[in-house]
Amino acid sequence: MSQRRLLLFDIDGTLGRHVNEGRNAYDKALRRVFGPNASLGLPQVSFAGATDLAILQHLTQDAPETLTPALQETFFDVLHQEYSAIYKQNPFGLFPGVQEMTEHLSKQSEFLLGLVTGNIETCARTKLGAAGLEKRFRFGGFGNEHHDRNELARIALKRANAFPGSENGFSEIWLTGDTPKDIEAAKTIGAKAVAISSHHYSREDLQAHQPDWVIDDIRELLELLKTSKDS
Ligand SMILES: [Mg+2]
Incomplete structure (x- = not known):
């Protein structure tokens, strides 16, 4: 062969x-899982070439103890829910x-x-x-x-x-x-x-x-x- x-x-x-959809989903998921102030640093984050885990680690770096494996998994579940809701309205x-x-x-x-x-x-x-x-x-x-x-x-x-x-x-x-x-x-x-x-x-x-x-x-x-x- x-x-x-x-x-x-x-x-x-x-x-x-997708122009801003990924960022919007991230914003909503951060607020839902980590609280209303969790996405304050998001506007400064570049998504180009970044991994979702790296972005999450960056945004929680001031309180890394909050990012337990369980919470990380929860965040990714919620992120997927938010993405899915967006994609129903506006496919990739x-x-x-x-x-x-x-x-x-x-x-x-x-x-x-x-x-x-x-x-x-x-x-x-x-x-x-x-x-x-x-x-x-x-x-x-x-x-x-x-x-x-x-x-x-x-x-x-x-x-x-x-x-x-x-x-x-x-x-x-x-x-x-x-x-x-x-x-x-x-x-x-x-x-x-x-x-x-x-x-x-x-x-x-x-x-x-x-x-x-x-x-x-x-x-x-x-x-x-x-x-x-x-x-
Ligand atoms: Mg790319």
Whole structure:
């Protein structure tokens, strides 16, 4: 059996975007679980490339004893409830071409698709499920599992290696994301780093972190995959 190529994807800013919905859900969940003042620090927090656990740890850093494992779990449950309520009104907006590209890739046995996202798993599944993409990404590393995105990449790779049909390993690993943290995570696991420019990070911003490629549109990934195979 020939080796497959592993394609890992970030979600927010890479496959699609919600403008303020994630932040709004976070705000509501913080107030519900930690009290009315808990979200005061939220406006200063950058969500781009961050993991949900890192954001939560940052916002509770003045009273870390309050963040017990049980309360952390409760918070993520409530966060998912708030996200779900928002998504019913306003589903996650996929970028042009993502639907077709992921359908095309997921049908080819040459590729295995997974996620490396700062989203907690329940929110990631809801987000992609609302967009009809959930079954195309059958495993991943998620933002409730570690605060460090590099570790999430390692978790995703470990799951990919254990996935049926992966016994021979992968001929190539690719990680596509929209922030310098995605590039760093790609390098951590020896993946080719594809950076997609966004309103957060321009081509120049991303280039400074030395990804293998910078693209402006996710659809360019198909051409890169083809070119890489031919070379
Ligand atoms: Mg992102």
